[in-house]
Amino acid sequence: MKQYLLSIYQPDGAPPPTVDLERIMRDVGALQAEMQAANAWVFGGGLHEASIATVLRPSGGDVLVVDGPFVEGKEHLGGFTVVRAADLDAALEWGRKLARATTLPIEVRPFRH
Amino acid sequence: MAASPSGVPPEAIARLFTRESARAIAILTRLSGDLDLAEDAVQEAFAEALAHWPSTGLPPSPVGWILTTAKRKLVDRVRRESTRESREAQAMHLHALLRADDPPPEEGGVDDDRLRLIFTCCHPALALHVRVALTLRLLGGLTTAEVARAFLVSEATMAQRLARAKRKIRDAGIPYRVPEASELPGRIDGVLVVVYLVFNEGYTASAGDGLVRGDLCGEAVRLGRLLRLLLPEEPEVTGLLALMLLIDSRRDTRTSAEGDLVLLADQDRTRWHAALIAEGHALVRECLRLNRPGPYQLQAAIQAVHAEAPSAARTDWRQILRLYDQLLACQPSPVVALNRAVALAEVEGPAAALAVVDALPLAGFHVFHAVRADLLRRLGRTADAALAYDAAAAATGNEAERAFLRRSCRILFAAPGPHLTGAVTTVP
Numbered sequence: 001m002k003q004y005l006l007s008i009y010q011p012d013g014a015p016p017p018t019v020d021l022e023r024i025m026r027d028v029g030a031l032q033a034e035m036q037a038a039n040a041w042v043f044g045g046g047l048h049e050a051s052i053a054t055v056l057r058p059s060g061g062d063v064l065v066v067d068g069p070f071v072e073g074k075e076h077l078g079g080f081t082v083v084r085a086a087d088l089d090a091a092l093e094w095g096r097k098l099a100r101a102t103t104l105p106i107e108v109r110p111f112r113h
Numbered sequence: 114m115a116a117s118p119s120g121v122p123p124e125a126i127a128r129l130f131t132r133e134s135a136r137a138i139a140i141l142t143r144l145s146g147d148l149d150l151a152e153d154a155v156q157e158a159f160a161e162a163l164a165h166w167p168s169t170g171l172p173p174s175p176v177g178w179i180l181t182t183a184k185r186k187l188v189d190r191v192r193r194e195s196t197r198e199s200r201e202a203q204a205m206h207l208h209a210l211l212r213a214d215d216p217p218p219e220e221g222g223v224d225d226d227r228l229r230l231i232f233t234c235c236h237p238a239l240a241l242h243v244r245v246a247l248t249l250r251l252l253g254g255l256t257t258a259e260v261a262r263a264f265l266v267s268e269a270t271m272a273q274r275l276a277r278a279k280r281k282i283r284d285a286g287i288p289y290r291v292p293e294a295s296e297l298p299g300r301i302d303g304v305l306v307v308v309y310l311v312f313n314e315g316y317t318a319s320a321g322d323g324l325v326r327g328d329l330c331g332e333a334v335r336l337g338r339l340l341r342l343l344l345p346e347e348p349e350v351t352g353l354l355a356l357m358l359l360i361d362s363r364r365d366t367r368t369s370a371e372g373d374l375v376l377l378a379d380q381d382r383t384r385w386h387a388a389l390i391a392e393g394h395a396l397v398r399e400c401l402r403l404n405r406p407g408p409y410q411l412q413a414a415i416q417a418v419h420a421e422a423p424s425a426a427r428t429d430w431r432q433i434l435r436l437y438d439q440l441l442a443c444q445p446s447p448v449v450a451l452n453r454a455v456a457l458a459e460v461e462g463p464a465a466a467l468a469v470v471d472a473l474p475l476a477g478f479h480v481f482h483a484v485r486a487d488l489l490r491r492l493g494r495t496a497d498a499a500l501a502y503d504a505a506a507a508a509t510g511n512e513a514e515r516a517f518l519r520r521s522c523r524i525l526f527a528a529p530g531p532h533l534t535g536a537v538t539t540v541p
Contacts, residue, residue: 002286010263027272079244085286086286087286087287087288088238088285088286088287088288088289089287089288089292091286092238109285110286112284
């Protein structure tokens with residue numbers, strides 16, 4: 001079985017009022033239960049907003065500490081799930097369900113091992 | 114190497130490669146699970162054939178020889194590249210697998226291996242241009258240099274594109290299997306769009322001097338036939354093959370001896386290929402019997418109406434308009450609406466058609482301007498027509514089309530003008 005990272009890309013800032021957060025949380029929770037029941041769920045979770053991230057950069061022999069996300073942008077990684085799947089089609093199927101549940105774009109990327 | 118009297122000319126081996134490499138690659142991919150290894154092994158087997166057959170002559174079963182040799186190359190490669198501990202075990206395992214595999218299916222027979230390979234090459238996780246390149250290379254048996262030429266990029270660029278695609282197939286785990294029935298229709302669409310893109314690129318080269326690159330059309334038709342052989346129950350597969358055959362039946366009349374574009378209405382219909390038309394018609398009838406219409410089948414039916422007309426003037430435009438209405442219903446795109454407008458002009462007149470055309474958001478598409486130009490010309494609005502021809506000529510990347518549009522513009526001012534009707538009914 002291969003493992004795939006399903007990354008959730010989220011616009012920065014508070015979601016617009018049209019977004020039904022309660023429903024999204026319920027759908028995502030149900031999907032995680034489904035993944036676990038199928039023995040596909042490895043690990044995952046939602047993240048705090050990117051603006052409170054801290055970046056560490058090697059510089060010479062030292063490591064610099066920088067306040068803020070690694071890349072400035074309008075969207076950042078908002079959460080992720082790692083799934084076990086037989087092949088890309090199976091991983092894409094989980095990704096599709098996650099996209100529907102979160103209403104957000106999902107990047108599916110295979111682990112090297 | 115000089116060929117002895119019993120020897121095989123290298124061109125014959127190249128033809129065999131074009132015809133048979135896909136099957137060998139498909140079988141080896143199934144057995145090894147690695148497309149890249151399979152492709153290399155088949156390539157090496159053909160290289161060996163090229164080195165020996167010109168002097169030794171053909172072996173009793175050339176296809177079987179290629180497959181056996183490729184299997185040996187594959188095992189050798191795995192043995193060479195595996196780590197020391199696992200090397201023998203892996204090679205033994207593969208060797209056993211390869212030996213257990215049945216002899217290759219009869220030529221022309223249905224085989225699932227190539228079908229799997231098609232769905233792998235046309236996986237939706239690959240960009241469309243990547244799918245096209247992979248399909249031509251692995252299923253069409255074109256060399257990397259030929260694929261590069263077809264898409265006007267350097268061989269190095271194409272080699273890189275293909276290598277990246279194969280890496281993605283391996284590393285992302287794009288499966289090597291036929292999709293399940295529930296996902297099949299969507300996945301077939303993804304395959305058909307690749308084949309039709311190849312055909313269209315051959316039919317109206319999107320850039321360059323010649324209007325038709327027949328080799329690509331022929332390749333697309335060959336892929337279309339293969340798909341129909343493998344998926345005989347899918348009406349859209351049959352529809353696409355019919356569509357390509359009917360359009361291809363006019364290839365000899367579509368350009369003049371000087372290489373200039375000749376419109377459908379002005380083509381010498383006695384020089385259309387009757388055999389291709391007959392085959393296309395039979396396929397369209399088969400689609401009608403299946404009664405599960407789709408965009409390719411409807412476009413094929415439209416082409417069949419053109420092919421049936423004894424002359425441009427005696428074309429059944431009402432029937433064509435009805436078919437376009439159906440096509441627009443299942444594929445509501447501005448390009449379909451533009452093609453429908455051409456039929457509308459014949460049924461209801463140029464003014465009605467122009468009203469439809471002017472509302473379409475297609476200002477960047479040269480055919481849009483060409484259709485407008487023709488409608489304006491027929492309405493006697495010569496100055497507006499000239500401007501539209503200019504816009505069309507500026508928007509096309511094909512020299513033969515540009516020359517035609519410039520010529521049409523000049524002729525505008527010297528009656529009687531050419532009849533542009535039907536010019537675009539073959540544009541997808």
